[in-house]
Amino acid sequence: MSSVLHEVINSGQPWAAERAQYALQIAEALQNGQVSQDEARALLEDLINTEKLESAGADLQLRAALVFGVTQVLSMC
Amino acid sequence: MGWNPFKKSSYTAVTNTFNSAVNTVNNAVVAPTTNVINTVIRETPKAINVAGQQITDGAGNLTGQAEQFARNSINSVHGIGVSAAGQAKIGYTRHGMWSAKVADAALGDIDAGSKLAIRAMEQGARAGVYGVARGGELMAEWVQANYCQIGVSIALGTVFAALLYRPEPSSQATTVAATAPLSATAIMYLAAKETVGAVALGAACDLTAAAFVELIWMAPDVRKAIGESNKQILTFAIAFSLAKSFDVAAGAMIVPQSCAAVVAGIVTTMVAQLACEQTLPNGAREWATMGASGL
Numbered sequence: 001m002s003s004v005l006h007e008v009i010n011s012g013q014p015w016a017a018e019r020a021q022y023a024l025q026i027a028e029a030l031q032n033g034q035v036s037q038d039e040a041r042a043l044l045e046d047l048i049n050t051e052k053l054e055s056a057g058a059d060l061q062l063r064a065a066l067v068f069g070v071t072q073v074l075s076m077c
Numbered sequence: 078m079g080w081n082p083f084k085k086s087s088y089t090a091v092t093n094t095f096n097s098a099v100n101t102v103n104n105a106v107v108a109p110t111t112n113v114i115n116t117v118i119r120e121t122p123k124a125i126n127v128a129g130q131q132i133t134d135g136a137g138n139l140t141g142q143a144e145q146f147a148r149n150s151i152n153s154v155h156g157i158g159v160s161a162a163g164q165a166k167i168g169y170t171r172h173g174m175w176s177a178k179v180a181d182a183a184l185g186d187i188d189a190g191s192k193l194a195i196r197a198m199e200q201g202a203r204a205g206v207y208g209v210a211r212g213g214e215l216m217a218e219w220v221q222a223n224y225c226q227i228g229v230s231i232a233l234g235t236v237f238a239a240l241l242y243r244p245e246p247s248s249q250a251t252t253v254a255a256t257a258p259l260s261a262t263a264i265m266y267l268a269a270k271e272t273v274g275a276v277a278l279g280a281a282c283d284l285t286a287a288a289f290v291e292l293i294w295m296a297p298d299v300r301k302a303i304g305e306s307n308k309q310i311l312t313f314a315i316a317f318s319l320a321k322s323f324d325v326a327a328g329a330m331i332v333p334q335s336c337a338a339v340v341a342g343i344v345t346t347m348v349a350q351l352a353c354e355q356t357l358p359n360g361a362r363e364w365a366t367m368g369a370s371g372l
Binding site for chain 1 (some may be wrong): 235236239240243245247248250251253254255257258280284287288291292295
C-alpha cells in the first residue's frame with residue numbers, strides 16, 4: 001500500500017517527500033480514529049491538488065507516484 | 078517542513094496529535110479498512126480460472142496466463158466496430174501518443190482504451206453526446222479540429238510517457254498503485270460478476286478517474302482548454318466510460334501495465350472530446366447523480 005509513497009519520501013525531492021509523509025500520517029491517523037474519513041479525504045485531496053503542485057517540481061514520474069500513492073490511501077476513505 | 082496540510086484552519090484541532098507522529102511516519106502501516114474497494118480486494122477469490130485460463134494463483138497473485146488473458150481481451154476490443162469518425166479519433170490519439178514518445182508497447186492498449194471511450198459515446202442504451210459549455214480556452218494551434226485532437230493527445234502523451242510501460246521498478250510500482258482499485262475490481266468481476274455491486278464498481282471507477290484527471294491537470298494547455306468548471310464533469314465522463322467498458326474489457330484491466338494504458342486511452346479520448354467538440358457522453362450526466370447504479 002505505502003511502498004510508492006515510501007519511494008517518494010526517499011526521492012530527495014522535498015516538495016514530493018513532504019506530501020508523501022503527510023499522506024502516510026493521515027493514513028495512520030485514519031487508522032487510529034484520530035480523523036474522520038471525510039476529514040482524511042479532504043486532507044488527502046488537498047495534498048495532490050494540482051494548483052498547489054504547479055509551482056513544485058516538474059518530475060512527471062515523481063508527480064505520478066505521489067498522485068497515485070495518495071490515491072491509494074484515498075481508497076481507504 | 079515548509080508546507081503542512083494539518084495547518085489548514087479547519088483541522089488545527091488535530092495538529093498537535095499529528096506532530097508527535099512525525100518521527101514514526103516511515104513505520105506507518107496502513108491496515109485494511111471497511112471501505113468498499115478494500116472489501117473487494119479482500120474478498121477476491123483465489124486461484125481464479127476464467128475461460129480455461131488461471132489468472133490468479135492460490136495466493137491471489139496474477140499468473141503468467143493473466144498477461145495472455147489481458148492481451149486476448151484487448152484484441153477483442155480491437156474488433157469492436159465504431160463509426161468512421163470515431164475510428165479517425167482513435168487514429169489521432171495514437172498519432173499524438175506516438176509523437177509524444179509513449180512506449181510502443183502501450184500504443185495498442187491505448188487504441189483499445191480510445192475505442193472503449195468511443196463505444197461509450199456511440200453504443201448502448203445511453204448512446205449519444207450532449208453539449209457542454211466551454212469552460213476554458215483552446216490554444217491557437219488547436220482551433221482546427223484535427224489539430225486539436227492531435228494536440229491534446231500529444232500534450233497528454235507527454236504525461237503518460239512517463240508512466241506507461243516504463244522499465245524502471247519505481248515507475249512500475251506507480252502503475253500498480255494507479256490501477257490497484259480497478260484491477261482488483263476487474264478480477265472480482267471476472268470471478269463472479271454478480272458479486273460486484275454498483276457501489277464497488279462505481280467507487281473504483283470514480284477513484285481511478287479522479288486520480289488520472291488530477292495527473293493530466295499537470296498539462297497546462299489541457300487544463301486551460303478544459304477549464305476548472307468542467308473538471309468534475311470530465312471526471313464523471315471518464316468514470317462512466319470505465320464502468321461501461323467492464324462488460325467487454327475487464328480482462329484488459331487485470332494487469333496493471335495494460336490497465337493503465339487502456340485508462341490512458343479512455344482519458345485522452347474523452348479529454349479531446351470535451352476540449353475539441355465541447356461534448357461528452359450522455360451517460361456522464363447520469364453518472365453525476367446516480368453513479369454506476371444508473372448503468
